[in-house]
Amino acid sequence: MTLATKAFAGFDMDGHHVRVVVTDPTRVTDAAAFARAELDAACEVFSTERPTSELQRLNRSFGRTVRVGAALADHLRIALDAAESTDGAVDPVRDASFRELEFDGTAVRLPGFATLDLTATAPAVAVARVAETVARRFGCGVLVSMADHVAAAGPEPVQGWQITVADGADRRAVTLASGSVAVTREAADVARRVAEQAAAAVFAAA
Numbered sequence: 001m002t003l004a005t006k007a008f009a010g011f012d013m014d015g016h017h018v019r020v021v022v023t024d025p026t027r028v029t030d031a032a033a034f035a036r037a038e039l040d041a042a043c044e045v046f047s048t049e050r051p052t053s054e055l056q057r058l059n060r061s062f063g064r065t066v067r068v069g070a071a072l073a074d075h076l077r078i079a080l081d082a083a084e085s086t087d088g089a090v091d092p093v094r095d096a097s098f099r100e101l102e103f104d105g106t107a108v109r110l111p112g113f114a115t116l117d118l119t120a121t122a123p124a125v126a127v128a129r130v131a132e133t134v135a136r137r138f139g140c141g142v143l144v145s146m147a148d149h150v151a152a153a154g155p156e157p158v159q160g161w162q163i164t165v166a167d168g169a170d171r172r173a174v175t176l177a178s179g180s181v182a183v184t185r186e187a188a189d190v191a192r193r194v195a196e197q198a199a200a201a202v203f204a205a206a
Helices: 025-046 053-061 069-086 124-138 191-205
Strands: 008-013 018-022 065-069 108-111 142-146 147-151 161-167 169-178 180-183
Touching: 018 025, 018 124, 025 053, 025 069, 025 124, 025 142, 053 069, 065 142, 069 124, 069 147, 124 142, 142 169
Parallel strands: none
Antiparallel strands: 008 018, 018 142, 065 108, 142 147, 147 180, 161 169
């Protein structure tokens, strides 16, 4: 996925390239630094790539009940809602079913040696929230992309947010509206639907 604009900065995080695009070129450096810090904090919550993330600590609980922070609890609620609405097609629990997980809003008990993977929902929600936060903080339009997820917020460029989506050999231009999330076909179709619904709920609550 490529982005057509001049005011952008990029960096790598957890093996993925992140790009921050803003409508005000004078704000791009500060906006990218802020986005990096926000995404880093988010990844410390739900990343499966970081052994020190809160999620990975929970994954080492082996059947014990563990109290989780508000951010992880929020992401887990979104993931479980996605699992419920798709009748388990998007299930964050590995080696078991989401229906076997015990979660009261603040504490979690994973069944046996099962683990959690929030990849289907958490990155899209995080990117959407960071885009919205950057737009409010710096008073400009912003587009944030990470891996397969792209979110836009704030005032749009004159020609809108123009992105090029590559789906195998097929490439096509797409206009992304502020307040929305795009996910490439490499992510499962059902995961895309869930991510868009989750991001819509984030913006509606903002």
